[in-house]
Amino acid sequence: AQKVTQAQTEISVVEKEDVTLDCVYETRDTTYYLFWYKQPPSGELVFLIRRNSFDEQNEISGRYSWNFQKSTSSFNFTITASQVVDSAVYFCALSEVNYGGSQGNLIFGKGTKLSVKP
Amino acid sequence: SQTIHQWPATLVQPVGSPLSLECTVEGTSNPNLYWYRQAAGRGLQLLFYSVGIGQISSEVPQNLSASRPQDRQFILSSKKLLLSDSGFYLCAWSEIPGSEQYFGPGTRLTVT
DSSP states (O other), rough: OOEOOOOOEEEEETOOOOOEEEEEOOOSOOOOEEEEEEEEETOOEEEEEETTTTTOEEEEEETEEEEEGGGGGGEEEEEESOOOOGGEEEEEEEEEESSSSTTTTTTOOEEEEEEEEE | OOOEEEOSEEEEEOOTTOEEEEEEEEEESSEEEEEEEEEETEEEEEEEEEEEETTEEEESSSSEEEEEEEETEEEEEESOOOGGGGGEEEEEESSSSSSEEEHHHHHEEEEE
């Protein structure tokens, strides 16, 4: 069965600390996509990244980096030198290409609330 | 560029009243459209999706319904609201099924 687990419900750090948000997924598909979204207090979900299952290369975008490891079914997200503006709920999500059906639904984790204190 | 709009932004409705939430997408054609609800606890629940005009699929049986009268318009409705319908409603679109979805600003609904 397909499932996304974000074991960390809430994380609190002090500004400038590095923080890693964990994401573990389960899928029966051999081809799938993984995503990260940010939901600031305003509520709108902001798309951050998509990773294809056949591309395990890690990605860096400014202070954000993503570590995809198929061997452990994990897609972790690290924020380096965190800032107060990073405070938000972060969601990891999965879609299955072959088993996802015509609608290609995204399966979301329950989210991790990150609080960055000044 | 593509943009997605939702209105109203907030809504307070009494139990038993009707509901109509609207979502429109600009800058793209034939998008896949989705309605989600986010209740307390932060989890996202997929309610409806649509791959084309007049094509609606429901994920969860409930007293809500959805319609897609135009290519880039998606409407969420109810004839009689329940207290349990309170929540944050998000509309989203994607270009290809299974690819990233882009979300609107959401509607915060409180049923009293």
